[in-house]
Amino acid sequence: MSTVLKPIVAVIDGGQHYHHDAITREPFASYFDHIIYLRDVAKTDLTQFDIVIIPCRTNAYYLAPLSRQFQAFMRNGGTLVAMGETFPNTWLPNIGLREMPTNFWWWLTPGADLGLRMSDPDHVVCDYLKKEDVTFHLHGAFEPLHENQKSLVETAExxxxxxxxxxxxxxxxxxxxxxxxxxxxxxxxxxxxxxxxAGMLPWLIDTEAERKAALAE
Incomplete structure (x- = not known):
C-alpha cells in the first residue's frame, strides 16, 4: 500500500495587508507550505505544488498574463483555487461572472436571511462547511455555469x-x-x-490527498 503524503500547498501573496495577515499568522499560516509573491509567479515552477491558492482580491491585471501557466498547472494534476474578487472570468476560459450589488447590512433586519445554501447536501464539502460559514455578503454569481462546473454554494435562486x-x-x-x-x-x-x-482549507487538503491517492493507483 502506497503512503500518501500531505499535499504541498502554495498561496500567492498579492502584496495587500489582508493577504499578509491571513497567510502569515495563525490560525491559517500552518496550512501553507510556500508563499509566492504575485510578481514572482511567472518564474516559479508550479509543478512542485499540489494546490495553488489565489487569495481574495488579488489583482486580475497581474493574473491575466499567468493564465497559460495556471492552466498547465491544472492539466499536470494540480488544484487551482481562485477566491472572490479575483475575476477568473477575465483570465480563464469558460467562466461566466455576473456582478451584483453588495448589501453589507442585510443582517440588521430582524429575521433576515441572505439565502445562501450548500448546493448538494451529499457533497463532501458539506462535511467541512455549512451555510452559516459561507453567509456574509454577495459580490456576484457565476453565470452561466459551464456543464463541467459543479455548484457547491448557491443562492436560493x-x-x-x-x-x-x-x-x-x-x-x-x-x-x-x-x-x-x-x-x-x-x-x-x-x-x-x-x-x-477554517473549513475550506482542510477540505482542500483532505480531498487533494484523496485525489493523489486515486491517481497513484
Missing part, C-alpha cells in the same frame, strides 16, 4: 457562488468562488469568513 471543476483540466481541478473570506479575515471583520477558511 440557484445563483452559483462556488464551483468545482474536475473535468475541464483533468487530471487537475479548478475551484472558484465569488466569496472573499481571505479579505475579511485579514482585515479583522466578519467572523463567518474565518469559519469559512
Amino acid at each position: 440557484g445563483e452559483c457562488q462556488m464551483f468545482e471543476d474536475e473535468v475541464s483540466y483533468a487530471p487537475g481541478r479548478l475551484i472558484a468562488t465569488t466569496l472573499d473570506p481571505f479579505f475579511h479575515h485579514g482585515a479583522f471583520f466578519m467572523p463567518a469568513t474565518t469559519r469559512m477558511l
Whole structure:
C-alpha cells in the first residue's frame, strides 16, 4: 500500500495587508507550505505544488498574463483555487461572472436571511462547511455555469457562488468562488469568513490527498 503524503500547498501573496495577515499568522499560516509573491509567479515552477491558492482580491491585471501557466498547472494534476474578487472570468476560459450589488447590512433586519445554501447536501464539502460559514455578503454569481462546473454554494435562486471543476483540466481541478473570506479575515471583520477558511482549507487538503491517492493507483 502506497503512503500518501500531505499535499504541498502554495498561496500567492498579492502584496495587500489582508493577504499578509491571513497567510502569515495563525490560525491559517500552518496550512501553507510556500508563499509566492504575485510578481514572482511567472518564474516559479508550479509543478512542485499540489494546490495553488489565489487569495481574495488579488489583482486580475497581474493574473491575466499567468493564465497559460495556471492552466498547465491544472492539466499536470494540480488544484487551482481562485477566491472572490479575483475575476477568473477575465483570465480563464469558460467562466461566466455576473456582478451584483453588495448589501453589507442585510443582517440588521430582524429575521433576515441572505439565502445562501450548500448546493448538494451529499457533497463532501458539506462535511467541512455549512451555510452559516459561507453567509456574509454577495459580490456576484457565476453565470452561466459551464456543464463541467459543479455548484457547491448557491443562492436560493440557484445563483452559483462556488464551483468545482474536475473535468475541464483533468487530471487537475479548478475551484472558484465569488466569496472573499481571505479579505475579511485579514482585515479583522466578519467572523463567518474565518469559519469559512477554517473549513475550506482542510477540505482542500483532505480531498487533494484523496485525489493523489486515486491517481497513484
